[in-house]
Amino acid sequence: MNIFADFENRVKKAVQPLVPEGKEADFTRVAVEPPRDAAHGDLATNAAMVLAKGFSMKPRDLAERIVAALGADPDIETVSIAGPGFINMTLRPAFWTDHLAQLLNAGRNYGRGAATGRKINVEYVSANPTGPMHVGHTRGAVVGDVIARLAAFAGDDVTREYYINDAGEQVNVLARSAYLRYREALGQEIGEIPAGLYPGDYLKPVGAALAEEFSDTLLGRDETEWLPIVRDRAVEAMMAMIRADLKLLGVEHEVFFSERTLHDADGGRIAEAIADLRAKGFVYQGTLEPPKGKVVEDWEDREQTLLRSTEVGDDQDRPLIKSSGAYTYFAADVAYFRDKYERGFSEMVYVLGADHGGYVKRLEAVAKAISGGAAKADCVLCQLVKLYRDGEPVKMSKRSGDFVTLAEVVEEVGRDPVRFMMLYRKSDAPLDFDFKKVTEQSKDNPVFYVQYAYARAASIFRQAAEAGLTIPEYDKTGVAALQGLGDVGEIGLIRKLAEFPRLIGQAAEAKEPHRLAFYLNDLAAAFHGQYNRGKDLPDLRFVNQDQPELSIARLGLVKAVATVLFVGLDLIGADAPEEMR
Template sequence: MDIFALFSTRVADALKSLYPDVSAELLARIVVEPPRDAGHGDLSTNAAMVVAKPLGKNPREVATALAARFEGDADVTSVEVAGPGFLNFRLALPVWHEVLRAIAAEGADYGRSNIGKGERVNVEYVSANPTGPMHVGHTRGAVFGDALASLMEYSGYDVTREYYINDAGGQVDVLTRSALLRYREALGETIDIPPGLYPGDYLIPVGKALADEFGASLLDKPEDEALALAKDRVLAAMMELIKADLAKLGIRHEVFFSERTLHGQGGDIDTTIDWLREQGMVYQGRLEPPKGKTDLDDWEDRIQTLFRATDYGDDVDRALLKSDGSYTYFAADIAYHRTKYMRGFKHMINVLGADHSGYVKRLQAAVKAVSHGEADIDVKICQLVRLMKNGEPFKMSKRSGDLVTVADVVDEVGPDATRFMLLFRRNDAAMDFDFDLVKEQTRDNPVFYVQYAHARACSVFRVAERDMPGVDLSKAALAAAEIERIETPDELELVRLLAAWPRVVAGAAAAHEPHRVAFYVHDLAAAFHGFWAKGKESIGLRFVNADDPMLTLARLALVDAVRQVLVNGLQILGVTAPEELS
């Protein structure tokens, strides 16, 4: 039950009855939401201001006529016209009681919707270079992408989780050379790892595995032949390492797409470039030097093969071939996203790191071009995370071997704290991850605060079993409770917050912003803790009152509703809801 969606429909129907000529497009722009000031009512709508100008009428005139349509409505106690034409509704008690009944009936499905209508969405996230274990710089995008995929599924989309393996660049050769040094070490040689190679200990078992398989035979082969033999094995070992790191956070992907499959004669890049030429999207020309930049190492003043990116919203046209005749990274990006479209995805979401902010417009242009405007892409940039411990930041460098891995973070604070803290901030805002804070059992620790609210809700039932032995506390008994006994302002504050959950999750899915879910469950936890604290001070507000078992059952139904919605939100975030905290 989504009271905001319900009243959006009722307001639209009322407008249609008043003004039959009002268009469906205008009605779709109507918003029903909580008023900014709770003192103004329970719901507020901009309906009159949306339709007034196209109808040639004064907004307050429309608002007044619309308000009259709700006079005598059993669900509405009052409707007030405010400001330039807002309508503020105050709802009757039975509406809030129906919210609690809906939560009891729908359970894990309360807030779930079909706004996605089964449309297919490709969510690509992590896509770290397979050159070592995942470090915390990848972790934020991994957690964000995984939570976003869950959010989209919860909202009725058919989601595919995809990982793009960057296995076609020169860094893979560097990795393989580094592993071959560890191979020599495994055979008993004393090695010295030169600058530019990867010195991390994570390559020691890879070198040993090569020694076990090939013995000393690779030592006698030319370097290019040894590299060719070892490369696939080294890549496979790195991907297993990455998958193990992701598993520690409960993250999975259905598709692992290899960049190397795009390259080679007749590969997807070849066919894509040929197709772009046929469509008139490629031409030979010169690029202007980048404005405001003094470092022009990546710019060449020469005739180049260019993609008409500016025709599709980009700032500049983009080169497809390097001076040596090989394809640019962007050429591979176009081909890759064309494969997504050809696999049936008209909605794509790419989760990228902070160093990819310049990719947004070019990827949007690529998707628009290869789909003739049928597909869309949302590029979500995850800003940097700075790890803090004992007041000092960690430093990491994959080449130096001094890196903080996903496994390090999860082993230190656990997957729940890692996931929640990384989601408890907008993805496009930089953040500090404070190890000391996330291990505190205080209200200053957001994940503890939310999980404690769930554990506290569970403890209320244990208190009821202790103080009221023999009382039926089953789901059926709670569903049959006298919900009408829920009527105090403090109780209704909780119910109003519970009623907002379907709207919050729908808005989060539409905006691709899972942090809204984290913010919501934190707000709900705060309201629940606040009510519980008032019950410590006032017997009349306690959840369990052995002298009034019917009121107790009604309040336990409220507590169970809070518990259920916390579970629903935490599951989207990939965070557990413990019944007890040590």
């Protein structure tokens, strides 16, 4: 039902007889898209522009021949040439009403892609298990979740995964912080929390639980004895808190992968990954040039075990084993990718904070080295979110305990505004989140505007029922009932609806869920606009008792709008309310 893909195939079919003898046409760059200006028609193609050189023709001359061929298409009303060779097409009104019937017949499967056979792993959030989720994690959580939803709707086999960073020094710091709260729960005076430990009150329940389980038996033991015990309990408690926070946001993962498992058996799985890469010629002993600017953590001025990642697109080779024999953090990343690849995934999506931009090339290089190009790493970077309340910035600091948690934001404004607004900018652009603006009921608040459009559709259905009109099932026999639609606003709405399947495919492939939020806002604007036209022109009202047959057709249009709004909001993870108060 992707009309753009359909007409792209029609254009290619029209061009095929025009290919000069002895030559082959390269159609890879041929595209059919909505024209930038709706006044130019319904569809535009660059076919003549990108094929002319291979045909040894001027673009406009080739365009004239393509136009002549497309003129025989029964669904095209007019076709013309613009500028140096772009081709614009206007479709017959009957095509649009027929497409509307197909949309209604497909229902909430409209835009859903056929199974692709691709297995995709989307890893997102993966916050250190050292405290509750704060608003800085929220954007990545929503972006990753909607990337996964879009991919699944587009036909991919998707697994949502959380990587638990439970093997680094930060979890030892967590354990020491929890041990302090354990002593406090036993009645000891702990004073001010020492610098470098986590001071948040969220660790008090962990300390109380430790006191209940172990009484005072951990006191007096050497740190090497109590730290592993406290660390395990603290990480478990933090992950339970994180799962609860994510659930408030409507985010769930199928897999929680422990980094520590890669280090079990003295790093056995990491060693296996390095051995595999060594056998492929990607691992060697050597030294690296000093980094320009700031010295990175894993650089040493002596021989190390290195990944020859420059051979697969990286800026520099990367350390895997330090001169001391300890594995680098990157070595665990290598083993983790290999684990995913062995689980059968062909694409690994990493949703990362903007401060992880340096990881992009190295992860892409790891994918090529391990899979030989059979699998790829796709990194999505999320910029920071700035919180505002009453025009004043809201500060947050995880170490000081002075931060706004994800749960607090969701509880104050609701899940739907949080999810929608986290997508209302491209993920690699900074985002300002204003508590007041995301809850106001106005067209300037996109989540309200979109949800109100769905509620307005439900209100129109109630109005139709009161007028004694019923909405038929618009299957193939219902096409005739829709033929009465012909107003420019009605056809414009159908055109906007017809963009949805293409939008889904593009947003899923590009890993850009903001496109969906923007589209829904545009669709809502078109629907509200047509509704308001009916206020001024009664003949355009969706429900008009003097025009029962036309009202039935228009109710079909409203049902189509409601269907796409419902599917789009569901993919974002927001509700589609039938009433708004």
